[in-house]
Amino acid sequence: MTPNNINPNSANSDTKQEEHITFSVHDLIQTVIANWYWFVISVFVCVGCGYIYILRTPKIYSRTANILVKDSRKGGDTDLATLSDLAGLSQRRNVDNEIYILQSRRLMTEVVKQLGLTVQYETKDGLRPQDLYGQSPIAVEFINDNDRQGFRFEVSLRPDSIVKLNYFEIFGPDKQKFKQEISAVFGDTISTPVGQMIIRPTLYMSPDYYEKAPIRVTKGNLGVVTQFYQHEVKSFVANKQASIITISMKSSVPKKAEDVINTLIAVYEKDAIDDKRGIAESTGQFIDNRLEIISEELSEVDRNIEKFKKDNKIYDIVSEAEQTITESAQYKTDGLS
Incomplete structure (x- = not known):
């Protein structure tokens, strides 16, 4: 077998490429040395711009709060609801609903009005x-x-x-x-x-x-300001297995972030109480109306029964017997029996 042929042109090409690379690096170093002052000026300009940016940018603080979402369903759970609870679907759905309410425009508008954020x-x-x-x-x-x-x-x-x-x-x-x-x-x-x-x-x-x-x-503008704070206030669930909602906000004024979060929670709780009160009042009114209707229907039934007895000369046996016994006792007392 003959050994592989080595191409001399390939070796020369590699040597020239190395010389070209060496020459390029040397050129670059010479260029940097010749224009060193531009690089120094660039460093000072970049540092100065960064320093000015730091001076102009306000410090940002973050504030958070957690609220526990309780299941409003009490008793009377169906088998389907029980299965949903076992799968964690009902709890997750309830938390998602509360997050949607917390992020609603209606609640944030009330927060903006109370704090005068416009x-x-x-x-x-x-x-x-x-x-x-x-x-x-x-x-x-x-x-x-x-x-x-x-x-x-x-x-x-x-x-x-x-x-x-x-x-x-x-x-x-x-x-x-x-x-x-x-x-x-x-x-x-x-x-x-x-x-x-x-x-x-x-x-x-x-x-x-x-x-x-x-x-x-x-x-x-009230609408624009409300939209701004809707974007600034974040509501999310940190742990999908828990029914705890985390509310956070970043601001250059820590007190503003605290006030916005606390007021949002207060408005949210008041809204929930008002909603329950409205449901209770509606339920009470519905029950009163039904009782009134039932009472009228029972009275009408009694009147119909009484009219039927009179028309057909039907007497109440129990009442007649009680009346006879009473009269008999009275006769005995008077010595007439």
Whole structure:
């Protein structure tokens, strides 16, 4: 047998490829060294952008709560319902129904109204926006408030209870901006491009706010705000074998997340109680109506029986016997028998 032939051209090709690779790497190193300052500048720019991003991004906090869903079915379970319970289907279906209720627009709308979440107060803490929920130095009362209206403006606080309003902007299809500046005093009724309002100080008012950035007041559309919080609040079952629903929310203000979750649970419980009360009232009314109908029917039956006896001269034997015995006893007493 003859050995395999070795192609000299293949060996030369490999050598040239190695030289080409070596030359390319060397070229790259020379290019990097020649332009080192661009790489240094790029590093500083990236680090600077990251630092600015951190300064501008508010910290996000997460809050959670758990609620236990009890089976509302009491007694009278059918065989089919028992089999469903053994398979875990009834429990799962009940939990899914409660999650749907917790995520409903109706409950969240009530939460938004109770907490006044359609109005938001914001200021700047350096480069970072700061939500003033629960600690705003001012409270704005909107006269003739319209749930569908959305707008915002800025309020600058000055000494001697003076406020300056400017940068009015109306949201929606008819979006408008106004550069008008209005000066007013706390407690006055102020006429603005977005409507009449009254601005009052709160317990959090302090002279420190005179030097701070203006407060941005945003009045949101009720439907839009409700939809936003529906998306922010999550309801889910962590363990499919348990009937416990976990409610969570993330926010830059921990108190806001806590208030939203707690209020949602309170509204949910009240809704369940009202629903049970409504069912009890409807059931009671139904029973009363049926008893009234049955009573009328029994009375009608008694009247028909009495009429039948009179028409056919049928006497009540028991009553006649009792009457005879009574009369006989009376005769004996009187010495007539």
